[in-house]
Amino acid sequence: MSILKDILYKVPIDAVTGNTSVSVNALCFDSREVSLNDVFVAIRGVESDGHRFIEAAVHQGAVAVICEEMPSSVVNGVTYVQVTDTHAALAIMASNYYGNPSVNIRLVGVTGTNGKTTIATLLYQLFRRAGFKVGLLSTVKVLVNDKEYKATHTTPDPLTINYYLDLMTMEGVEYCFMEVSSHGIAQKRTTGLHFTGGIFTNLTHDHLDYHKTFAEYRDVKKSFFDQLPKSAFALTNTDDKNGLVMIQNTVAKKYTYALKSYADYRAKILENQLNGLLLKIGDNEVWVKLIGQFNAYNMLAIYAAAVLLGLEEMEVLRLLSELDSVQGRFQYFISEGKITTIIDYSHTPDSLKNVLETINSIRTGNEELITVVGCGGDRDKTKRPVMGAIAAALSTKVIFTSDNPRTEDPDVIIGEMEKGVEPQNFKKTLSITDRKQAIKAACQMAKENDIILVAGKGHETYQEINGVRRDFDDFKIAETLMKELRK
Template identity: 40%
Template sequence: MRLKQILKGIEHKIIMGQPQLNISNLQYDSRKIEANDLFIAIRGFNVDGHDYIEEAVKKGAAAVIVDRELANYYPGITYIKVENTRKEMAVLAKNFFSDPLADLDLIGITGTNGKTTTAYLIYNILSKNSFKTAMFGTVKNIIAGQEIEADRTTPESLDLYRYFSQAKNAGVKYIVMEVSSHALDLYRVYQMDFSLAVFTNLSPEHLDYHKDLKNYRLAKSKLFSQLSKDASAVINLDDKNSNFMLEKSKAENYIYSLKDRSADLYCQNYKLSQNSLQYQSGGLIKRDFQLKLGGLFNIYNSLAAVLSTFLLGLEIDDIVSSLEVIEGVPGRFELIDAGQDFQLIVDYAHTPDGMENVLTAAKAITKNRLIVLFGCGGDRDRSKRPVMAKLAEDMADYVFLTNDNPRSEGEELILKEIKAGFSQSFSNYKVIADRKKAIAEAVNFAEKDDIVLILGRGHEKYQVIKDKKIELDDRKVAYQALKERSS
């Protein structure tokens, strides 16, 4: 495609070269540049793409997009300056891939907790009703049944448009996508046309980046303020931030609730067990539901999924039958069973709100003791560490503190800041920094009818310590510990 076509709709200035250039591909990673590619220099958390222009040129870049003046311009290369390369990358990608979303229905889910499960439920309901569907999120990316490894909740805009183009070519009808606050703040979904958007809930998270809850909430709301009037917004009325999202929304709003019978969809007469739930719904849909998922929070997730797919035009009988056969989400209240006489559950909960939800769900079905193992990630919001300790003290019978993903922080500091949340009289805990050893000890500590909760990492397969990624899957480690205990 000619550079001039790629730049359509973008306010820009040609610093050097000419816009009639033919461009083979777009890249923001200089390592992937090939002959006649356009290199987009974006600023990341740790590196600035402007520092890699020389590498991109040597690899064959024909043109470069920048948002600051450079000390050196290489001859024979076309340079274009824009106000914000990260923001404009979404438009560049949209142009280059000929706006594949014009032929697709994009469904976005945002919130602190529940994004993954809600997306998973919507994806499976659509797929089980013979719609070719794609999903992008924390656990995995899938295009028409083909899995693609996920390394962040919401990919960069250029990667997304590449995926959208693949999805269109594969005959996909619906794309279900988790939308993180980082993605909204960093223009990863800028100007994308969502057919439907879901708000699950909001509690303190990523404050290391957003600085305060007000900024975090504002970032989340951007998904709804960019909706068109023809789109639908599905919002959790029971969250105290729901009115803010409703006010920001430019779409037709629908609400769901576990408490308020004025909602478009609400729940009544629910019944929970350790790995299933039942409830009746009221409002737009009056039916009985039964799911192979545990926890009160999964009623909320299923209400969001039911209302969303109903608004997309699916028959309620098809929605109900699809939900009945959907298995649990990887790393979300996932039972690890090796024939032991107690329950072991692995969950991704890594925020105070998420932790409280899981502890509450487990406590409701615990016959003996509730044992929790957790840590807190390094280089992330430090204020949540003592809060999570207090929750563990108040709700569990015994606590194992260990490493989560320390990243560049020292593990001793993280564990010290977590322990600061315990009361001086609390002694029912043990600190074992090595996560594998901690899981093994928690397993061996358990007695008949206990519940052991391993929290924080869920589906993750690697632990990040300093600059290294170490293979570590809590589910595999727990299963191995259970097998060794029984042998």
């Protein structure tokens, strides 16, 4: 049991009705999960407002309620605390409830449109290989040393974050690498956490269904760096036009990395092949297993962060050369028929363009590049024609298909992608709504030495149709189909 006033430490409070010295059991922001002596935090979400469920939470045994608006009637024996922002209050309270575990770990947040999962995951791998106890909070999974837990969001809710950070401290974890999404920042999920460092990758068109404007999306990302403490480092990509904007108001120590412009940490691509990259980082050359310019940026960011965290430069280069690609991030296999199939999470115009340009830079020109791609439903619609145009322009053949249509009609989504295709590229395109059949068609079309890109879902092992998730793993399906068709 904890004391309410201790959990409320550092929470800006507007008004209190009742006693803050009461003992409380747990924190909840879902009224359905409230039990006797719990604290219910009323959150205003995108789809529902927790204030509507205050009465239900009290009926289920809540001993305290945290809200932005006091209810019209209060119940004797229940403490009501009014705050300006319950999202921020929940995050601070979650840290307090778990004993502020982020203070005891060197926590590094990675934010930006693309590269978050790769950088966070490979930093985890690198520090594990260096002999440290390490944690990972990512889109794909949560790792506490070698123990894996399933991830549900890019940036989990504050209770989940602090639960795992607390678990990490009990397991002796020294470093934790965490993806920090724009949604997570906007919803104050990282408020109250103590970061040792922040990394900015890049900023491109994404999540405009949520943030409405690019400026708002940029400013939300920037606010993460604004909140870093003086003791932290802020590492940014200066080749991105928003790179310096991110760190202009931070009090953290500023560092930069780049391939094209002046920076504290610089790299140059010497060779770019299908089996890896030869990079020159500073004065040293290193061969890494990942490919493409976008991965050169990722590897440079990983190198810089590892050095800033105290690892020796030559040791970091050695460890970089051992790192493997992340699940669903330019993950590929070569069939017996010498057909290369690449699975990638590229679900934004910029990430799709990066992957296709990378493949084209390695192709000799004699092979065909067949792209299978769709766009998610109930998400930013403005990127659909843009992605359709990019896929058609940079591929030999394109099959438009279903991604995660969610509650939308997949044929409508495909139609919106087709609208972006330039007239001269119409003949390259084909539409097959069923994703498995689309992948099968690509496998049937491909000849020796051709390349297939299956884009959009990457690490996801499900497809969501009409709100129902079904098992669907692009990599496994493509691998199985290729074996069956090449017998």
